[in-house]
Structure formats: C-alpha cells, structure tokens
Amino acid sequence: MIRTGMAILLASVMPLTAVAQESGQDTVLEIENAWVRALPPGQPNTAAYLTLVNRGEVAVVVESASADVADKAEMHTVRSVDGLMRMEQLQSLEVAPGERLELAPGGTHLMLLGLETMPVSGDEVQLCLQLASQREVCALADVGKSRDSLDAQNHQHNQHDH
Numbered sequence: 001m002i003r004t005g006m007a008i009l010l011a012s013v014m015p016l017t018a019v020a021q022e023s024g025q026d027t028v029l030e031i032e033n034a035w036v037r038a039l040p041p042g043q044p045n046t047a048a049y050l051t052l053v054n055r056g057e058v059a060v061v062v063e064s065a066s067a068d069v070a071d072k073a074e075m076h077t078v079r080s081v082d083g084l085m086r087m088e089q090l091q092s093l094e095v096a097p098g099e100r101l102e103l104a105p106g107g108t109h110l111m112l113l114g115l116e117t118m119p120v121s122g123d124e125v126q127l128c129l130q131l132a133s134q135r136e137v138c139a140l141a142d143v144g145k146s147r148d149s150l151d152a153q154n155h156q157h158n159q160h161d162h
C-alpha cells in the first residue's frame with residue numbers, strides 16, 4: 001500500500017518538475033557571432049569563437065562543448081606563463097547574469113579536435129554547449145579565415161541583395 005502511494009505521488013510531482021525546467025534559467029543563454037577559423041587543409045584541429053549572452057537572472061555554467069565536424073571540442077583559455085602564451089583547458093565556463101562573454105582570438109576559445117576534414121569558407125558548423133543543468137544550446141557557426149573576412153563577406157551579400 002505504501003509503495004502504491006509513493007508511485008502516485010512521484011507521478012504527480014514529475015510533470016511539474018519538467019515544466020519548471022522548460023521555463024528555467026538556462027533557456028536564456030544565447031550564442032551570437034559564432035564562427036570557426038578555416039585553416040589550411042590537412043590540419044587536424046582548429047578553433048571556434050562566439051559570444052555568450054546570459055539574459056537570465058542566475059549564472060549559467062557551460063560544462064562541455066561539441067561540434068559536428070570534430071571528434072571532440074574543448075574549452076581553452078590562453079595564459080601567459082613565463083612570458084610565453086600557453087593554451088590551457090577549462091573544465092567549465094561561467095556566464096554571470098546579464099554578462100556578455102566574448103570568446104575571441106587571443107583569449108578563450110573552443111578547440112575543435114580531430115577534424116574529419118577542415119571546414120572551408122562558406123561551410124556551416126554546428127556548435128553545441130552542454131550546460132550544468134543538463135540542457136544544451138546549439139548554434140550554426142560561419143566558417144572563415146577571420147572575423148573580419150566573414151563580416152566583409154556578409155556585407156557584400158547584403159549589397160548584392162539590394
């Protein structure tokens with residue numbers, strides 16, 4: 001009898017929990033300006049950059065990343081060690097409420113490791129971030145040699161449309 005009671009209680013509680021997560025804090029993490037650097041063909045790894053925007057009221061923690069073109073993606077930052085710039089893997093990345101966190105060349109980035117083939121300009125790469133809350137946020141990243149070259153391309157496209 002007690003077990004039956006428990007089962008009914010759980011069944012009635014679980015849907016409520018699911019709804020609370022749906023409208024929860026993590027749907028407010030947005031990815032902007034995602035791009036992947038096109039390196040010469042044959043290189044096994046490259047880097048991806050993006051801006052994370054937390055539009056919520058609580059901190060969002062990114063625990064891992066993935067990309068559809070790479071075996072794995074790591075979060076890296078660049079630190080100066082004895083005058084040399086070294087890449088260092090980050091276990092997590094926290095975005096404070098209201099914060100815009102820019103991952104850009106020379107600083108924090110996503111490292112795409114074990115590429116099947118190097119993406120080329122014009123390709124799109126899907127990047128996904130796995131959050132501490134078990135949610136995942138994904139975005140399509142443009143591929144180019146630099147952010148400037150991508151902006152120039154987009155500008156040309158816009159002019160062409162007119």
Ligand SMILES: [Cu+2]
Pocket residue numbers: 047076087109110111
């Ligand atoms: Cu790196």
